[in-house]
Amino acid sequence: MASEKTYKFTFIILIIVLIGCFLMNISLGSVSISLEGIFAAFTGGDIEKETWRITVLDIRLPKAITAILVGFGLSLSGLLMQTLFRNPLSGPFVLGLSSGASLGVALLIMGASVFGGFMGTLLLSSYSLVIAASLGSFLVLLTVMIVSSRVKDTMSILIIGLMFGSITAAIVSVLTYFSDAEELKQFMMWTLGSLGSLTWEELGILASLIVSGTLLSVLSIKSLNAFLLGENYARSLGIDIKKARYTIIIATSLLAGSCTAFVGPIAFIGLAIPHITRLFFNTTNHKILVPSVCLIGGILMLICDSIAQVPFSDITLPINAITSMIGAPVVIWLLVRKRKMIF
Template identity: 45%
Template structure:
């Protein structure tokens, strides 16, 4: 009996320990090997190892934490909103909508580019455009979900919306300049590296706002998951919860995609992993769980993309797809066993 009482606490400590270990593992990965003696060396200014750690490795690790946590929480909110185990920012086309918003800036017409000036992934305009694109697709999926109750049918709707946004991006790519096209292609691969401290801080702020919005809706999310009639009997406004989920999910998906590019399957797979490992089903437990699991998993994926001593870096999207695609297949095969 005592062992059962202590098991949840041990599980949470193990999650935190795994996150800390993943951070140190990620900091040690890169084309330049860092030694402890150089990192702890005293002297005027920063030596090369300290400079690499503070200006490249540490911002990348923090970006992985924010992006993994943000996309995972976005997936949890969407699965609650649609009561659908296959809901996720990438699968339902939300990430594609964010990519379309980014493409409108990166691949826009010469008139638009002359208006906004040089646009980079660090621009606040890019965050706004990505968030608006993700919100637009999310609203379309939400409207169609009222008429499409079947899980696989809703998945097909999301995939078709993603195809439409991809086609629009393709049309813009055809008419864009080579410099803008190169910039967009590099962004579309997905990357956590190359972020400056101001960019990381801005990503942290947007992720924090999304987390606060989700935490403020914990009671409403639990009631909404049990049905709108039950939520209303508890004094919860389903429309308010629905709007809050859309705003928080759009903000998280848009900001994470704007900075890190479209990253697949994290938002879909991580909530299912959290439900399997954390048996408590309330959102007061599920939200912290997906934040910890999402951060840890994306840190590990980024570490796999960059082996120590190697100058080659794999696209983070390729690693997450190898991890997440089998999870989607498993969810489809085991769909009847899932309870929402």
Template identity: 85%
Template sequence: MPTQKSYRLTFIILSIVLISCFLINISLGSVAIPLKGIFAAFTGGEIDKETWRITILDIRFPKAIAAVLVGFGLSLSGLLMQTLFRNPLAGPFVLGLSSGASLGVALLIMGASAFGGFFGTLLLSDYSLVIAASLGSFLVLLTVIAVSYRVKDTMSILIIGLMFGSITGAIVSVLTYFSDADELKQFMMWTLGSLGNLDWEELSILGSLIVAGIGLSIVSIKSLNAFLLGENYARSLGINIKTSRYIIIIATSFMAGSCTAFVGPIAFIGLAVPHITRLFFNTTNHKILVPSVCLIGAILMLICDSIAQVPFSEITLPINAITSIIGAPVVIWLLVRKRKMIF
């Protein structure tokens, strides 16, 4: 049984790995920048090329911050959903939030020509895609919360979330069928995900929502541990099931919904990282899992983004493709290696 001292040492090691991956992520790209140049850019010291300072501070640093925030949000959301539904294949988008965001963006991009007016005005906004995705996720969230108020069984909420995802997916398919090539391309580019389009104002909004979600998760640690043994056991400990369920759903919505709205749908991070973390720490205690999934999620997102940049090349690959290529084999390996995942 791992001791608290060993956990502390592991957290220190993971923090060092996170900082290392962060610096490596900033240094890599079409132009390799040495660590000396990175420190000079941050400290205002003398730098070999002034363009390096602009590249680091205005492009690579915000993108690396976005990768860390998205890693935090999606990984922790996945942990919350897997624990709430006691389902190892539940992910951060199981409630239909990603599908709702996709529907909002699809209506904005592909419905603009059909509906005009309001959608055409929205397209002129710098935050148009973020607003559309947020509205889509928020409407699905309200519907899920309204349904969960009437449904006592947690598994029924899972099925209802999946049905909402199917309905919104069907509407997106209809819009896709009637759209032209330019609209389809714009929508497809959004679905591939991108970490590099956020300015500091957008990052501050995303960061605030992620921090709020983390805070609600920390408050829910006792409830999460109790849910592992079933709702009846949690109820015997004096936990209010409905209130705890609402808090967990809202925390997931803050994190997964904001990540999808700002960077697009990112696959497999929320599904794979909680399993990697449980295997790595060999525990189901959420007091350990909550901070550790954040660290491992951020590390994995930085690694995926570094690969997506294709170092020393002008090519940039879609981040969603990289996370899927890395995440899917991890989940398959975990399923093959352990017949029953740790819960």
């Protein structure tokens, strides 16, 4: 009972920190906006500068919400993959989802010059990158699932996913080699990631996909806890291994695939956050881990985005650079203390 009260108290603290980071993220930027100005923009009250209201509601608010959703999705998908494969170095993209999305975007950008007139305009519409990335991720996922249906070993699925990721990455490399400078720059800008380019309509679609993946994850909590002790133990508890495996893979594809499609590939969040959470809570119970990785992932993404904005400056750094600077040392630290990992 005492531990449950401790967890509840910790969750309350994390929620308060998340709200604080959310307000900080909206406040900081090339122009610093006070908390009074933020609340005035939210409530429609009098504000010092009318441009602040536009900045808060149309630029910074959707970007902050995007950061939270991406933090939720990538962290939770990383937890699912690490538990399913019982591999502490598995991330949300081990199934090749990121490589598939990159292939879809590469085909769109570097093949767009082939099309002209109406078709070229259609391919370069506002949703074109999202659709291309989604199709690429889905096709890789579909291929992995078809092949994995013929194997019984979970580790074989991991290897298959990595191999398909290598194949798609090789195709992308060939496309980049033959592309011109403008196409290559556009593709590289997508790979750097961006949280600030989503409209409210796109944000609604992303939120619905993240919620769907989260619900599937919650429904899989019993299976996830059982997988910690191996598939034979899970089978002894009456769990349908194949069904549970597919549910977890689909949940991961919804979470990680949608994040990659809308904001580009974001590195290290899905790999590092589950480990940080396990050490923070000192538990392997997914009833605790599932909500906690979401909260900590959202907090870290908001912090990374706040740093990327370079407060009081017009400079904006790539979000992928910041997450890598924070995530890479965490992964190195985890490797150094690998024997102490909670698994």
